[in-house]
Every structure is written in structure tokens, then in C-alpha cells.
Amino acid sequence: MACSMHQEVISEIVKKGICSGCGVCAGVCPSEALEMAWEENGDRVAIKVGECPPKCDLCLRVCPFNTQSHDENTLAKDRFEAMSGIQHDEAVGYYLSTYVGYSIIADHRSRGSSGGMCTWMLETLLNKGEVDAVVCVGGGDTHNQLFTYQILDNVEDVRASASSRYYPVDIADVVRQIEAPGEDKRYAVVGLPCTLKALRLAMMYLPRLRKRLVFLLGLVCGHMPNRYYTEYLARLSGVMPDLLETVDYRLKNNKRAGNYSFRAHLRGGAEGQLVPFAGRPSRAWIEGYFQHNACNYCDDVFAETADVVFMDAWLPEYESDPRGHSLTIVRHPILRDLLVERGIEKTCHLEPIPVDKVVASQRGLVYRKKVEIGGRLHRAQRRGEWVPPKRVTPSEEAWRKHRRDIEARYAVQCTSKRLWPKLRKAPLWRFHLRMWRVDWPLRVGLWWGRLRRVVTNPWVLLRMLPRPLRRCCPRSWQRHVLGNSRKGER
Ligand SMILES: Cc1cc2nc3c(=O)[nH]c(=O)nc-3n(C[C@H](O)[C@H](O)[C@H](O)COP(=O)(O)OP(=O)(O)OC[C@H]3O[C@@H](n4cnc5c(N)ncnc54)[C@H](O)[C@@H]3O)c2cc1C
Incomplete structure (x- = not known):
């Protein structure tokens, strides 16, 4: 029976413009009838390249935007509700503990997007033998795909994959590799909320995947812009899109944590100019230039199905430090114990932070x-x-x-x-x-x-002063800056 005879992801999701490009459908398709490809408008979506097995609708059942699939509440409840000490917050979902901090290992913090805690967690899981390999996003091999998901089993490669990629990456090939028959290995996967929800759905139907994906690590996600966002930033840095080798989205400098810089790298080793996030890039981000349509219909801020979640500490007391801090929500006891134990061993600096501050960030x-x-x-x-x-x-x-x-x-x-x-x-x-x-x-x-x-609230004007000048202001004024801006939007 051809796919058109029954429901599948292309007719039900992709053609309606709601594909987020995660690639889990293509990864689980038993007859490899789906692949991920670029649309003319720059989005990454599933396309059909073969015939579906009779009556198979697995692609649809694992889609995070499918009508009938379980929502984040149900998936998270199944995973976390029975865990001892678990609490629930309406915005955050389940949580055991929440922390603010940064990694002290090697260059995690300077290379990481915020405090390098996600890389810290991946490296710690590998070193402690909790997993055999980790799945995160590193450099791609063509200028047509600047970044891809990769399976890594050594610390150096994990460190090289640090930092955020605001670029569509699909996990199809990796899911195929992990799901293939053979030796059972244990993996930890980093992903955005939609990708992790799709993986949780796939784990319901595929026992091998369920056994092998032992930890899902989430990133808070504002939205995912398509590949043209990166081309646009490259043009701002003076580089023509066709000459792009790779890009750095978040180079740290001595300004505020939120004002990191973008740099394009050309084939042959040359570099474009540094582009500070404040200005055109931040406007393009905030206004949703090149955004995937699916992101308009995402209601998961804190990757509610993930075992641990990392995000930027967009709070005034941390934002002024350009070295960066990560906020961490931990939901799995093994990961919580790793954080606490390693915090004591001083491989990371961690402080508990109330959950409502995490939400405020x-x-x-x-x-x-x-x-x-x-x-x-x-x-x-x-x-x-x-x-x-x-x-x-x-x-x-x-x-x-x-x-x-x-x-x-x-x-x-x-x-x-x-x-x-x-x-x-x-x-x-x-x-x-x-x-x-x-x-x-x-x-x-x-x-x-x-x-x-x-x-x-005229006190907010103080925030516009350069930091050295602000430090000269009386302490009572400075308290106003912190106290008031906490109520702000970001
Ligand atoms: C598209 C996108 C939107 C985001 N929006 C927000 C936001 O609105 N607010 C906020 O606080 N934080 C947001 N983040 C998360 C933030 O950028 C940092 O990733 C987070 O603070 C962790 O920082 P870190 O220093 O601990 O991680 P790092 O140590 O830098 O490690 C980051 C890890 O994430 C992996 N990774 C990078 N890009 C991707 C990707 N596209 N998909 C899957 N894995 C990836 C890397 O390979 C690396 O292993 C977003 C991230 C992305 C990719």
C-alpha cells in the first residue's frame, strides 16, 4: 500500500507547514522512505524518497506536532512523577533542583554559550562511565550543512562541540545509527524541546531506542531560525554565503553576557568581521526573521521532557558578567547527584537558585x-x-x-x-x-x-551607563538597578 492511502507525516505535518525539521520521523522510518532536505525558503523539512511499509504511521506518531501524540505533560509525568523528591511548577514542569553556575574544567566556560555547564555534563557522564557516547552538534562537512548531530565518545571532541548553533540540525542519521541492531550502547543526547519530545515519543515505540537513550539533555529554546539567518549574519560580517566554511555564533568579549559576537569563517582560513549581537542581529532574532513556522506553535520553554535543562542566566545579577552563567534545572536523580558531588569536588561552581528566578530569567x-x-x-x-x-x-x-x-x-x-x-x-x-x-x-x-x-521607572536609565561609571554610583542606586530590571521582559 502506498503512503497516500494512510496517514503519514508528509501529508499531515510537512505540507501544512508545521515541520520543525527535527528529523526523528526520518530516523525511525523502517523503510527509510523519508529524508531531511532544505526547502527553497531555507527551512529544513522531511521529504519522501521511497514507499512506506503497509499501514505504517510511525513517522506521524513520533512527530512532536502530531495531533494524536502524547503531549509534554503526559511524557514528563511518565518519566518523572514517581521520582523521589520531585516537584512541579506550571512553567518549568517537573524539577528536583535548580542551580546557577559555571564549569571550572578547562575551557568549558570560555567556549560555552553561557557557563559551559552542558559540556560539563556531557564530559562528566562520559568520564564517570554513565554513558558510552554522547550526541551533540558539531561542524558539518559541506557549506550546504554547516552543522550536524554527531555521536562522540571522547572528551576533546565534546569540548570542540560546545556553544549554541542557531542553525537547523536534524537527528535522522544519528537515530538510525543508535537504533541499528548490534551491541547495546548507552547514549546521552542534547537537544531542543521539539527534538527531545520526538525522541521520547520514539522511545515509546522502539524498545532498542528506549534502552540506549539513557539521558536527554535539553536546551531552553526561544525559536529556531532557518539557514538564512546564518547567511544573513555572515553578510553582516562581510562574507558572501557561498564562501562560508563555518561560523561562531557566540564569541565572548568584555561586554555584557548578552552582547556576544558573531564571526563567519571563509574557506581557506580567512575570517569575516566580528558582529556584536546588539543591533541588527538581535533585532532579527527578536522579530523572528527566518523563523520556522512550527515554532509559532511550541508551548514548551523548559524542555519539559528532558532529564536536565540548560539555559542562559538572563538575570541582572549575572548578565553583567561576560564570562557567562548557566541556569540548570535537573529532573533526574543520577544527574542531580553528579552535579552535587562534582560541585563539592570543585569541577564546577554551583549555587541553588529558586525556581521562580529561573522562570523570571x-x-x-x-x-x-x-x-x-x-x-x-x-x-x-x-x-x-x-x-x-x-x-x-x-x-x-x-x-x-x-x-x-x-x-x-x-x-x-x-x-x-x-x-x-x-x-x-x-x-x-x-x-x-x-x-x-x-x-x-x-x-x-x-x-x-x-x-x-x-x-x-527612570532608574532603568542607570543600566545604560557603562559599567565603570555605574560602579561609581551609590550602592542604594545600584540596588534599584538590580531590583527594578528583574521585573523586565528578558
Ligand atoms: C536554537 C536555540 C535557541 C535557544 N534559545 C534560548 C533562549 O531563548 N533562552 C536561553 O536561555 N537559552 C537559549 N538557548 C540555549 C543557550 O543558547 C545555551 O545553549 C545554554 O545556555 C547552554 O549553555 P552552556 O554554556 O551550558 O552549553 P555549552 O557548553 O555551550 O554546550 C551546548 C551544547 O549544545 C549543543 N548544541 C548546540 N546547538 C545545538 C542545537 N541547535 N541543537 C542541539 N544541540 C545543540 C552543543 O553541541 C553543545 O554540546 C538556545 C539554544 C539554541 C540552540
Whole structure:
């Protein structure tokens, strides 16, 4: 029977524009009838390259955006509910403990995105023999795929794979390798919330995968931009997309932790200019240039199905330190014990932090994924578009409140993906000018928000002073800066 006779992921998800490109469907397909490929608009999606086995709908059952699949609540409950000492928070999901800190091993912290704690965890799991290999994201082999998922079993390679890649990577090949018959090895996998949810679903149906994937390590995810985001940043750094060898998204400097720099590397060893995140890159990120449509319908901020989660410490008391701090939510007792034990052995610096501060560090994102999403779902319903059922229900109220922003963000996403293939080699001002026509409502909204914040609370102006000058201010003023900005959006 051909695939068209029964439900499968291409007709039910990809053609409806909701594929996040995780690749788990392609990895588990028993007849390897699916592959991952680039769409013309820069998204990475599953495509059909063969015939499905009769009546098989496994690809659909493991899709994180499938209608019938279990949601994050059910998957997390199955995994964590029975664990001793486990607690639950509405935004964070299950948790045993929450920490702020950084790695003290080698160059973890300087190479890592925030405090290097994710690399620390991968390396510690390998060294302690808890797993035989880890799965994370390292350099790809062609300029068509700058980064890929890799299976690594030595510490040097794990260290070289540190840092965040804001670039679509699929896990299809790795899932095929792990699931293949043969010796049972134990793996830890790093992934974004959608990838880990898909892996948890796949583990329900594939016993070998269930046995071999012993730990899932999550990253908090704002959204995933498609490959054109990287090309755009490369152009900002003065490098033509076709000459790209690789890129660094998060080079640390002596500014605030959030103002890291981007650098493009050309084939032959030359480098582009450093591009600070503040300015055009941050605008493109915040406004959702090149964003996958699926991310509009994600309601999982804290990778709720992961055994441990890492994120940036976007809190004023840590943000001013350019060396970076990771916030960690731990849900599995073995990983919690590793953190505590190694904290005592001084391979990492860890302090407990209240869970509500962890939520506060991602306040804007929590609002977007847990409240504003209701407005996006309502918009889709009004337009008769199919969207996956979510834990948040469609909300007319959220739609009315955020209508201008929601519409502008959709326009920015679609327009940037449509324009870039035509203008990627043209002078950049042409792209900026065309984008300005759709993104001005977001800019106006941003400046209006800032103005309101200054008027209601002038202390925030102190944050704009350079750090040495701020240090000269009286302590009581400085306390105002910390106390007030904590209520801010980021
Ligand atoms: C697309 C994306 C969006 C993010 N959005 C947010 C956000 O909104 N707020 C926030 O606080 N944090 C966000 N993060 C997480 C943040 O960037 C850091 O990854 C996190 O703070 C861990 O830092 P670290 O120094 O502990 O990790 P590191 O020691 O730098 O290790 C990071 C690990 O993640 C792996 N990795 C890198 N890119 C990917 C990827 N695309 N998919 C799977 N694995 C990957 C690396 O191979 C490495 O093993 C995002 C990350 C990504 C990739």
C-alpha cells in the first residue's frame, strides 16, 4: 500500500507547514522512505524518497506536532512523577533542583554559550562511565550543512562541540545509527524541546531506542531560525554565503553576557568581521526573521521532557558578567547527584537558585510560549488554518491584546524567507529596506515599551551607563538597578 492511502507525516505535518525539521520521523522510518532536505525558503523539512511499509504511521506518531501524540505533560509525568523528591511548577514542569553556575574544567566556560555547564555534563557522564557516547552538534562537512548531530565518545571532541548553533540540525542519521541492531550502547543526547519530545515519543515505540537513550539533555529554546539567518549574519560580517566554511555564533568579549559576537569563517582560513549581537542581529532574532513556522506553535520553554535543562542566566545579577552563567534545572536523580558531588569536588561552581528566578530569567519567552500563543492559535482558527492542538487553548483575548505584534511577526517571518533567496547576494540595504516595510510595527512597539519603562521607572536609565561609571554610583542606586530590571521582559 502506498503512503497516500494512510496517514503519514508528509501529508499531515510537512505540507501544512508545521515541520520543525527535527528529523526523528526520518530516523525511525523502517523503510527509510523519508529524508531531511532544505526547502527553497531555507527551512529544513522531511521529504519522501521511497514507499512506506503497509499501514505504517510511525513517522506521524513520533512527530512532536502530531495531533494524536502524547503531549509534554503526559511524557514528563511518565518519566518523572514517581521520582523521589520531585516537584512541579506550571512553567518549568517537573524539577528536583535548580542551580546557577559555571564549569571550572578547562575551557568549558570560555567556549560555552553561557557557563559551559552542558559540556560539563556531557564530559562528566562520559568520564564517570554513565554513558558510552554522547550526541551533540558539531561542524558539518559541506557549506550546504554547516552543522550536524554527531555521536562522540571522547572528551576533546565534546569540548570542540560546545556553544549554541542557531542553525537547523536534524537527528535522522544519528537515530538510525543508535537504533541499528548490534551491541547495546548507552547514549546521552542534547537537544531542543521539539527534538527531545520526538525522541521520547520514539522511545515509546522502539524498545532498542528506549534502552540506549539513557539521558536527554535539553536546551531552553526561544525559536529556531532557518539557514538564512546564518547567511544573513555572515553578510553582516562581510562574507558572501557561498564562501562560508563555518561560523561562531557566540564569541565572548568584555561586554555584557548578552552582547556576544558573531564571526563567519571563509574557506581557506580567512575570517569575516566580528558582529556584536546588539543591533541588527538581535533585532532579527527578536522579530523572528527566518523563523520556522512550527515554532509559532511550541508551548514548551523548559524542555519539559528532558532529564536536565540548560539555559542562559538572563538575570541582572549575572548578565553583567561576560564570562557567562548557566541556569540548570535537573529532573533526574543520577544527574542531580553528579552535579552535587562534582560541585563539592570543585569541577564546577554551583549555587541553588529558586525556581521562580529561573522562570523570571525567561519571562518574555514564557509569556510568548504560554500566553501569547493563545492569540496565535486563535488567529489560525479564524483563518481556517490547521494547527496542532496545544496545551494552551486558542484565546480571543490574547489575540485582541497582541494582534498588532502577532500579525507583524508572521509578516516578518514570511517576508524574510521569501526575500532572502532573491537578495542574498544583493547589497544588504535592499533587504533591510524591503524588511522595514513589514517590521516597522515591531520597532515602534519596542520603542514604545522602552519609553513606557523609562517614564514609569527612570532608574532603568542607570543600566545604560557603562559599567565603570555605574560602579561609581551609590550602592542604594545600584540596588534599584538590580531590583527594578528583574521585573523586565528578558
Ligand atoms: C536554537 C536555540 C535557541 C535557544 N534559545 C534560548 C533562549 O531563548 N533562552 C536561553 O536561555 N537559552 C537559549 N538557548 C540555549 C543557550 O543558547 C545555551 O545553549 C545554554 O545556555 C547552554 O549553555 P552552556 O554554556 O551550558 O552549553 P555549552 O557548553 O555551550 O554546550 C551546548 C551544547 O549544545 C549543543 N548544541 C548546540 N546547538 C545545538 C542545537 N541547535 N541543537 C542541539 N544541540 C545543540 C552543543 O553541541 C553543545 O554540546 C538556545 C539554544 C539554541 C540552540
